Amino acid sequence: MANSTTTYESNAAFEARLRKRITKLILFSTGALVAVVFGFPMYFMTVSAFKAEAEILSTPFKWLPQEFVGLDHYAAAFDRAPIGQWYANSVFIAAVQVSVAIFFAAMAGYGFAKFRFRGRKLLFALILSIMAVPFQILLIPLYVEIRQFGWHNTYAGLIVPGLLSAFAIFMMRQFAFNIPDELLDSARIDGASEFRIFLTIAMPLLAPASASLVIILFLFSWNNFLWPLVVAQDRHLLTLPVGMTVFSQPYRGEPFVGPAMAVSTLATLPVALLFIFFQRYFIEGMMVSGIKG
Amino acid sequence: MISLYRRVWGDKNVISRRQYWGLIFVLPCILFFIVFFLYPLLTGFYLSLTKFTLLRPPVFIGFDNYANLLKDRLFIKSISVTLGFVLGSTLPTVTLSLFVALLFYQKFPGREGLKLIFFSPLLPSVAVVSVIWVVLLHPSGILTSVIGPLVGKAEITWLHDLTLSPIVIVVARIWSAMPFYMLIWLAGLTAIPQELRDAARVDGANRIQSFWSVELPLLRPTAVFVLAVSTISAFQGFTLQFVIAPNQGGPVDVNTTLGIVIWKYGFQFFRMGDAAAVSVFLFACIMVVTGAQLALGRSDRHTIN
Structure with missing residues (x-):
């Protein structure tokens, strides 16, 4: 009797353990299926850039190149289009937009958080209203305005409208609330000017807080498509996202699929590096900004 | 002084x-x-109230542009194309991303690694997404090799087919948008205090009951946010249709969204007045969604208090 009870109990324990195992197995297999389906296109892109043109489209899909072509597709892509120039354009535009937008946003966020001037709430609400207006609404009038400035088809036209980020101002204001007033006041007692206090005390405290903000502003600039599409006309002025779309079509009967995957890989590389090295800030930034949509 | x-x-x-x-x-x-x-x-x-071709200064013509839009076949068509894209992409994105969030909320071996692979569509820009999908959707390419045998075809012209091309663009959109919404759902799930789940367990609820009566109601603010953001961004659908679809929004305008119409009128035909009128219309559509979001958010607060 006592014996059978223990067997029964160990059976129950075994069943519970088995059930747990099976649950984990089902969860793992479902997770693996989801990961394969969603990860496949990016894997396809990366590996296809090293496959022979015919092999990319051949079926069944081979997980590794049967005939490894090295950097041939990359070379072909650089031959066919000024990829280097487009890459440099995108990097340059992103660098200017991110650094200037961060600086002005830090100033404004500091001003909104640490001073009590008249109209402060109204001005902040106005700035926030930018986030409710999609860019497509501004496309036509902004383009007309840029033309009036003579900035059509120039770096200024590409860069300047992207120097204001309502989201960055919002975030910087949040960060600036955390700066202790005592710190600012002691600097004032020492006779430092307000602008000097901002540069030497506030900025160094705001800059590290804005790591995820920098990533978001970079992504926004790097991925921007519609505005550079309409502003840049000259081939040498195109940005990478706009320029690379020539690779979505066959060109003079030359192979295009391999080069297309090579350029796509190149365009994704900086973002992939950011993701790998700053994963936490990357995901945090995406979540608070709602950028990907 | x-x-x-x-x-x-x-x-x-x-x-x-x-x-x-x-x-x-x-x-x-x-x-x-x-x-x-x-x-x-x-x-x-x-x-939007002027006739303006960039060559001469704008001429005020009242509401003529709007009146003309009502008779404009391309504009009318683009409304149904946009609504199709919005409905076709939003509902699957929202529900599937919730499902994936629930999956990755559970504990199982290999979870973190698989989650990272699932996140990979966050990396490419929409232009890159478009170019990749053009290659995946090659008439005799990889997707044809999966679907083709089921329908007995060796070649499928995904992008030149009037019915298939809007569908595959929706699929590309769902693929690229899902990880972001999954992140939002996951944050919502993580924010639910564990005590509430434990309390439901003590009261004898099983996992599914606890999900329906404890977690889902608490996820309502997240749901409103996810629905609104995905709807608003689908209303602005442009790049996928511009790059993937043949002839910017083709074939035969089946992928011509409102965004594509704005671009065509503005930068192909230089009819800035008409393009501005379409923009105002699009703005109105998006404001309706934003209004609905705010209203839903508000009623939500009442039920909690």
């Missing part, structure tokens, strides 16, 4: 006088706001 300050600022002491430094700090952004946001926003409304 102090009396001069007093006369200028109307303030009593140094402390309140200093507050105006804040105005100086926000000034650059305010100037930018006026020049690159407020002014174009207002001129956008004005341009």
Whole structure:
């Protein structure tokens, strides 16, 4: 009797353990299926850039190149289009937009958080209203305005409208609330000017807080498509996202699929590096900004 | 000196006088706001009431552009294309991303690694997504090799087919958008206090009951946010249709969204007045969604209090 009870109990324990195992197995297999389906296109892109043109489209899909072509597709892509120039354009535009937008946003966020001037709430609400207006609404009038400035088809036209980020101002204001007033006041007692206090005390405290903000502003600039599409006309002025779309079509009967995957890989590389090295800030930034949509 | 300050600022002491430094700090952004946001926003409304081809100054013509849009076949078509894209992509994105969030919320071996692979569509820009999908959707490419045998075809012209091309663009959109919404759902799930789940367990609820009656109601603010953001961004559908679809929004306009119409009228035909009118219409559509979001968010607060 006592014996059978223990067997029964160990059976129950075994069943519970088995059930747990099976649950984990089902969860793992479902997770693996989801990961394969969603990860496949990016894997396809990366590996296809090293496959022979015919092999990319051949079926069944081979997980590794049967005939490894090295950097041939990359070379072909650089031959066919000024990829280097487009890459440099995108990097340059992103660098200017991110650094200037961060600086002005830090100033404004500091001003909104640490001073009590008249109209402060109204001005902040106005700035926030930018986030409710999609860019497509501004496309036509902004383009007309840029033309009036003579900035059509120039770096200024590409860069300047992207120097204001309502989201960055919002975030910087949040960060600036955390700066202790005592710190600012002691600097004032020492006779430092307000602008000097901002540069030497506030900025160094705001800059590290804005790591995820920098990533978001970079992504926004790097991925921007519609505005550079309409502003840049000259081939040498195109940005990478706009320029690379020539690779979505066959060109003079030359192979295009391999080069297309090579350029796509190149365009994704900086973002992939950011993701790998700053994963936490990357995901945090995406979540608070709602950028990907 | 102090009396001069007093006369200028109307303030009593140094402390309140200093507050105006804040105005100086926000000034650059305010100037930018006026020049690159407020002014174009207002001129956008004005341009929609004009005939304007960039060559001559705009001529005021009242509501003629709007009246013409009602008879404009491309515009009418683009409304149904946009609504199709919005409905086709939003509902699957929202529900599937919730499902994936629930999956990765559970504990199982290999979870973190698989989650990272699932996140990979976050990396490419929409232009890259478009180019990749053009290759995946090659008539004799990888997707044809999966679907083709099921329907007995060796070649499928995904992108030139009037029915298939909007569908595959929706699929590309769902693929690229899902990880972001999954992140939002996951954050919502993580924010639910574990005690509530434990309490439901103690009361004898099983996992599914606890999900329906404890977690789902608490996820309502997340649901409203996810629905609104995905709807609003689908209303602005442009790049996928511009790059993936043949001839910018083709074939035969089946992928011509409102965004593509704005681009075509503005930058192919240089009919800036018409393009501005379409923009105002799109703005109105998006404001309706934003309004619905705010209303739902508000009623939500009432039920919680």
